[in-house]
Amino acid sequence: MYNFTLSIPTKLHFGKGQAAMLGKDIAAYTNRVLMVYGGGSVKRNGAYDDVCATLKENGIEWVELGGIASNPKIESVYEGIKLCRENDLGGIVAVGGGSSIDCAKAIAGNVHFEGDAWDAIMKGRPQTDKILPVFAVLTLAATGSEMNRNAVISNMELNIKTAFCDDVLIPVSAVMDPTYSYSVPAYYTAAGVVDIMSHTFENYFSRETDGYAHDRMAEGALIACIQQGPVAVNDPTNYAARAAMMYVSPWVINGITRAGKSCGWSCHPIEHELSAYYDVCHGAGLAVVTPSWMRHILSDATVDKFVEYGVNVWKIDANLDKYEIANTAIDKTEEFFRSIGMPTTLRELGIDNKDLFDEMAGNLANSLGNAYVAMGKDDVLAILEAAF
């Protein structure tokens, strides 16, 4: 384990009706905000009305930026920056899933940046010290963006999906009302479950083998996903299952199971290529990439970690042969994704030819050297081929 500093300052308001708590938090910073959201779902699930009510009650005026797409695009960021500047807004409220929250962060980090926002995003972090405070109202459990420092923004013209990260982007407060996620369709609910599990995997499979407290808590989070994810998918108004998925999502990515681990991530960068070229659903892309990646990196150097995963998470008999445990664990992971309706091949994602494999793998040729198992272009190609 490496030394680390960990800070999780977001104030979390959890439960039915908790959006009412938000206005007071915002009023401590500003009385003029940008409200960022996606499609019409936030108007159907009640989140929009609840946020309007708490803003009004606390004397906060707002300007709206709706229509944020999944894999939020740089064009929306530009639009939000313009609205903030024109209307002299002092904060941003994101209402939705990770896309709206990520978009809000990218806007917040660039309103007071005099250069081009895409340049700052490509540099990976804000290029100004003056950041607008972000407040998040979550309607879909997946990215953990509501309590972390990351935003991921896509530029479809350049086929780039890239991360923009800094502690200053961590939301000031977050509302998690599980009832808002009742109307999330099964497919996106399942994609969220996969995303949460993938965030856990990205840190669990680590070169540091001594993160015992981290890894046992990570296993608990994975088990919660495996137990309650299918309930949320099949029984969408089950409060406890929706609550479990919302509650577990931030803790596997806001640092608790990651801090002190040095590895770069593996599956997310590969999936980001798929999203950047094909605009696929992020969680669905991860469901395709993850089992293929696991099989590709399974070796004498990694088998013990897979055994730990298989025995502790999937309760596979610890007395079996190591590789049998490891392969069974990977098979079970893939079967689980299928069981909740996720694709596990690229063809199912709608990618029916290999034309861009070389280009996508080439983009990652030099960026996965720090992953759990270092990978080059050939590794990415092999993972995509096996997932086809």
Added chain:
Amino acid sequence: MYNFTLSIPTKLHFGKGQAAMLGKDIAAYTNRVLMVYGGGSVKRNGAYDDVCATLKENGIEWVELGGIASNPKIESVYEGIKLCRENDLGGIVAVGGGSSIDCAKAIAGNVHFEGDAWDAIMKGRPQTDKILPVFAVLTLAATGSEMNRNAVISNMELNIKTAFCDDVLIPVSAVMDPTYSYSVPAYYTAAGVVDIMSHTFENYFSRETDGYAHDRMAEGALIACIQQGPVAVNDPTNYAARAAMMYVSPWVINGITRAGKSCGWSCHPIEHELSAYYDVCHGAGLAVVTPSWMRHILSDATVDKFVEYGVNVWKIDANLDKYEIANTAIDKTEEFFRSIGMPTTLRELGIDNKDLFDEMAGNLANSLGNAYVAMGKDDVLAILEAAF
């Protein structure tokens, strides 16, 4: 699950040498602090010297209050308040385990209170809005006080050990350097492991049965204690084991596995009676009380939770009879405590007669109605009798 607001603002600096980060954090608040510590161990394990170095480097002057006893006493709180007032100090650095940190919190919450500090403590929370910032340098993994809102103070004259809690008492930053705990004797290391497990139990055994994410992460924390606790006890300079115990300690008590659960605690109040009358080591007292409490409350109403505990934490065969699983889980808990050198009877704690049982149970007659299983005086008496 109940609605809740959760905030964990403490900035955690984790790892060898991380005390060097503290001075800068303190300097943002004050340049004059009270340094609170226990016996000579902080001078032997390097923590004292490291804190002095970071204070000097950041131009911070300090006054010392050493000699804080375990089960910190109200007299030390009075002394600290006096030192802060006489020397116009603007913050408190606690160096040690939970006792020093708890004492620092009680001082911090009363320096600007014009009334008597014990009166405020008996009211359960600060009676003034002006609280000094607290900074914690942890040398012993146990109470989680370094990242939570609680302090427990004893008044041996009145035989009262009571909690003083508020969000304003949460430390601003905490240093966890696992090497500081290398010199903690096996007995106190083990007592810390029991304390961490007990904090987990107090929330895990809850009337709310739908805290799926909470409970799976709690089980992970318990497994980490069971796996790495004995390593820390038997191989005291094992960095990874010391790190795991330090790291897991705050998360089971700072809210993540508790938020949204309504129950009051069970074993801690009973142990606080033992400490208040006999000044026993808190973790050792919990090792005695916990298995006895578990056996006392096992019933048709609770057996399913014990089955969950037994199967998920102790890996007991889920196909066995429910009560067999539950009783085996309790036996294994008790055996585990014994295996790390903890007492499991009151006699081993040095309490060799029952003279005060009635008085201690009487003190709790009306305060455990909100526990996981509501208890009255007779229940406490039965638990003490069975633990004798």
